[in-house]
Amino acid sequence: MAPRKHRPGADPLNLWGNAREGSKVPTELQPRATPPSAPAGGAAQHRPLEIRVDQVSRIYPARPSSARKGDGSPVPALAGVSLQASHGEIVAVVGPSGCGKSTLLELVCGLQQPDGGTLRCAPAVLMPQRDLLLPWLSALDNAGLALRIAGAPRALARRRAATLFAELGLDGFQDAHPSELSGGMRQRVAFLRTLLAGKPVLCLDEPFGALDAITRAEMQEWLQRTLAGAPRTVLLVTHDVEEAALLADRVVVLSPRPGRVLAQLDVDLPRPRRRTESELIGLRERALSALAAGGRA
């Protein structure tokens, strides 16, 4: 992949936030051959850690607008969350709405800084819940956006994106604009855009949450196949426990706000998995009961 350009002084007024500093640090961690704390045993542990979240807390400062309601106190979003993901691992984070799942993803992507704990991550790219395709670009140009940003000429970006189009079932829609694509197709183009960013970690924020149930099931199967063909480290945030059990190597269950880790469930099931498998259903039940127990606490 093209080397990341860091542009020192490109933003003297800091209008672009300080996220660039955030993503600069992990780049240095990336080539590390052995994880800093590699316990023996477990196949995944032999591969380098690419996400290491250690006792991370995040507190949003009080908003002045909420002060009039007599509630001007800071809002804790995450309280001491720890999780890890090795190269090629798929970790799903499930939890109720507002438990800080998206905050966790933004921390991993370097879009926010933690208020406590440490966070070391390889460069990560975000796939937001809404596809956020640019309506004025064709599907092919949207998919190749990251390459254009990295400095590739348009023709090259389109060629690179085109090689994957048929594989993702998008053949024939290269020059269609987002408004002409179905929800599932838009999501696939968005996923391709995420893949082509060439970053080791993919952060998927409820990628299929906006789709109807049938399309969502199709897209889950599709993502399962795609990731089997091209393994990446994936942090998948979802409120769909079944989706988590179907796709992930490990399911991290978060409590309601402020998010804490209630359970970490390993999914040692062969792939491709079917949602009707009894082991999968059993795992779903365990995750759900962990959620229920956390909700009572």
Added chain:
Amino acid sequence: MSARRTRWLPAALLACLLLGAWELYVEINGVEEAVLPAPHAVATALWRSRSLIWHNFTVTAEEVVLGLGLALAGGLALAVAVHLLPLARRAVYPLLVGSQAVPVPVIGVVLVFWWGFGLLPKLLVIALICFFPVVVTTVDGLAAVDPEQPKLLRTLDASRWQAFRFAELPAALPAALSGARIALAVGVIGAFIAETTTPTTGAYPGLGREILSDVNFQTSRAYAGTVVLFAFAIACFYALATVERRLAPWNVRDRRGRT
């Protein structure tokens, strides 16, 4: 082709209806030509004075086109500056709003003092009258980008400039074009104000000044000139709509999808 022709039909019918009513009103009430000339008198004046009107029109058209160009360039530059620099927004925005209240003759004198009797003072007056809608719509368009979009672009390692170029600028284009259409509608009357408030030395003073000097004693000719300005504004408006289809086809497509 026939579909294109029928699209113009309602406007043509309405125009005919209004002209007929006007003609009848003048005829029945015996209104004097100096007060309100009948459409047929205006048509006659237009034909008789076609050379004079045409030459004055080319002067005015040049002013409108260049003045609008100046308003667009200045308006877009101001909008981008106001968008990218919050300090500029706080500093400049109130002045921009206030500038719209300035009566043109007040500054006409100093513009002529600085730049003489030529084209430039007129262009500046037109630009002053037209630039405001461009700034307002473009600033809103630039700010209307989905708030999640910058996050996505940041994880794709986009610089501030790239976020602007790939997301904000194209997103603001339809709004900027809407601003341009409003500016255009005001631009023709802006040219009239420019011509009548700043002196000129050219062979033809422009249609605005011509109309003003005709209005008392050659009322039909003043109306004939007005008809030309009227048609010119319409032509410019639709020309801009064609440009919009070229520059922002996704916007036209989305709008069609919505209705």
